[in-house]
Amino acid sequence: MTSSGTRADAGLATGLRISVSRLARRLRVERTAPGQAEPVLSDTQFAAxxxxxxxxAMSPGELAGHERVQPPSMTRVIAALEEWQLVTRAAHASDRRQVVLTVTPAGRELVARARRRRDAWLARRLxxxxxxxxxxxxAAAPILEKLSQS
Amino acid sequence: MTSSGTRADAGLATGLRISVSRLARRLRVERTAPGQAEPVLSDTQFAAxxxxxxxxAMSPGELAGHERVQPPSMTRVIAALEEWQLVTRAAHASDRRQVVLTVTPAGRELVARARRRRDAWLARRLxxxxxxxxxxxxAAAPILEKLSQS
DNA sequence: TATTGTTATACTCTATAACTATA
DNA sequence: TATAGTTATAGAGTATAACAATA
Structure with a gap:
C-alpha cells in the first residue's frame, strides 16, 4: 500500500528529525573545552x-560567501582571528584591492584540537x-550525508 | 585487533559528526516558511x-531552566510570545510570586505547522x-537518540 | 531571609548604509 | 563606473546586577 509506505516515512521523518537535531546540539556543546587555555571562538569564528x-587561502569576500554572512560581519570575524594569530592577512599578487587570508599553524592546530575533542566524545559514546x-x-552516516545535500 | 576497532570507530565518529551536524543545520532552515503570514520566531522563542x-503549563523559571537561558532572557522571550498571543500568563493558584504560562491554540498550531513543514521536507528526501x-x-534513529542522551 | 520574576544596563553578533582604495 | 574591503551605526539576543513582591 502506498499510503502505508507514506505514513511509515512520516513517522521516520519525525523520529529522525528529533534524534538528529538532539545529537547535533549535544555535539555543538563539545566544541569548546571547559577551562582551556585557548581562545573561546564563537560559532561563526570557528566555522570561518x-x-x-x-x-x-581565500579572500574575505569569498569566505563571507562560504559562511553566508555579509562582508562587514566577516571583517570583524577576521579581525578577531587575526588578533589571536590564527590567520594572517597578505596582499593579493596582482589585485591590490584584495586581501588573502591564510591559516597559521596555531589556527590549524586549534581546529584539529576541537575536532579531536568532539570526535573523542562521540567515539566514547560509540x-x-x-x-x-x-x-x-x-551504514547510516553516508545516507544522512546524502540527505543534507539534496 | 583492538586498535583496528578503535580506529574504525574514530573514523565513524568523524563521519557521523559531520553528517549529523550538516543535516541538523539543513533542517533548522526549514523551521520558517518563506513569505508566510505568521510571526517569524527566533530559535529560542520557537524552542520555548x-x-x-x-x-x-509551567513557570518562567522552569522554562528558562529547560531552555538553558537565564530568567531575564526568558522574560523577554515570553513577552514576545505573549504579544503574538501564542502563550498566556496566569497567576499561580497558591504562590502569588509565580506565573503560569500556557500555550494558546494559536501557539499549538504554529508549533504543529512548523513540525509538519520540517517533517514534510525530510519525508520528501526520504x-x-x-x-x-x-x-x-x-534502525539508526533510536541509536542516535540514545547517543544524545548519554 | 529566601525565592520568583522583572527592570536596568552592557556586551556580542550581525545587518545595512556610507566611505576609501583600486580596477 | 564597478568591485573589494572597511568603518559607522543600529537592531537583535543574551548576560549580570539590582530591585520589587511574596513566601
Missing part, C-alpha cells in the same frame, strides 16, 4: 577558521554500543 | 514555545532513497 583550514549498532550507524 | 507545548536505505535509517 575551519573553512579556511579546509579550503585553503564504544558503549553493540557492534551491530555501530554497524548500523556506519 | 515547543517545550511549553510538549510539557504543558522518498528519494531506496527501501533499504530507509530501513537503515529506521
Amino acid at each position: 577558521l575551519a573553512t579556511l583550514e579546509k579550503h585553503g 564504544n558503549e554500543l553493540t557492534p551491530q549498532e555501530r554497524a548500523t550507524l556506519r | 514555545l515547543a517545550t511549553l507545548e510538549k510539557h504543558g 522518498n528519494e532513497l531506496t527501501p533499504q536505505e530507509r530501513a537503515t535509517l529506521r
Whole structure:
C-alpha cells in the first residue's frame, strides 16, 4: 500500500528529525573545552577558521560567501582571528584591492584540537554500543550525508 | 585487533559528526516558511514555545531552566510570545510570586505547522532513497537518540 | 531571609548604509 | 563606473546586577 509506505516515512521523518537535531546540539556543546587555555571562538569564528583550514587561502569576500554572512560581519570575524594569530592577512599578487587570508599553524592546530575533542566524545559514546549498532550507524552516516545535500 | 576497532570507530565518529551536524543545520532552515503570514520566531522563542507545548503549563523559571537561558532572557522571550498571543500568563493558584504560562491554540498550531513543514521536507528526501536505505535509517534513529542522551 | 520574576544596563553578533582604495 | 574591503551605526539576543513582591 502506498499510503502505508507514506505514513511509515512520516513517522521516520519525525523520529529522525528529533534524534538528529538532539545529537547535533549535544555535539555543538563539545566544541569548546571547559577551562582551556585557548581562545573561546564563537560559532561563526570557528566555522570561518575551519573553512579556511579546509579550503585553503581565500579572500574575505569569498569566505563571507562560504559562511553566508555579509562582508562587514566577516571583517570583524577576521579581525578577531587575526588578533589571536590564527590567520594572517597578505596582499593579493596582482589585485591590490584584495586581501588573502591564510591559516597559521596555531589556527590549524586549534581546529584539529576541537575536532579531536568532539570526535573523542562521540567515539566514547560509540564504544558503549553493540557492534551491530555501530554497524548500523556506519551504514547510516553516508545516507544522512546524502540527505543534507539534496 | 583492538586498535583496528578503535580506529574504525574514530573514523565513524568523524563521519557521523559531520553528517549529523550538516543535516541538523539543513533542517533548522526549514523551521520558517518563506513569505508566510505568521510571526517569524527566533530559535529560542520557537524552542520555548515547543517545550511549553510538549510539557504543558509551567513557570518562567522552569522554562528558562529547560531552555538553558537565564530568567531575564526568558522574560523577554515570553513577552514576545505573549504579544503574538501564542502563550498566556496566569497567576499561580497558591504562590502569588509565580506565573503560569500556557500555550494558546494559536501557539499549538504554529508549533504543529512548523513540525509538519520540517517533517514534510525530510519525508520528501526520504522518498528519494531506496527501501533499504530507509530501513537503515529506521534502525539508526533510536541509536542516535540514545547517543544524545548519554 | 529566601525565592520568583522583572527592570536596568552592557556586551556580542550581525545587518545595512556610507566611505576609501583600486580596477 | 564597478568591485573589494572597511568603518559607522543600529537592531537583535543574551548576560549580570539590582530591585520589587511574596513566601
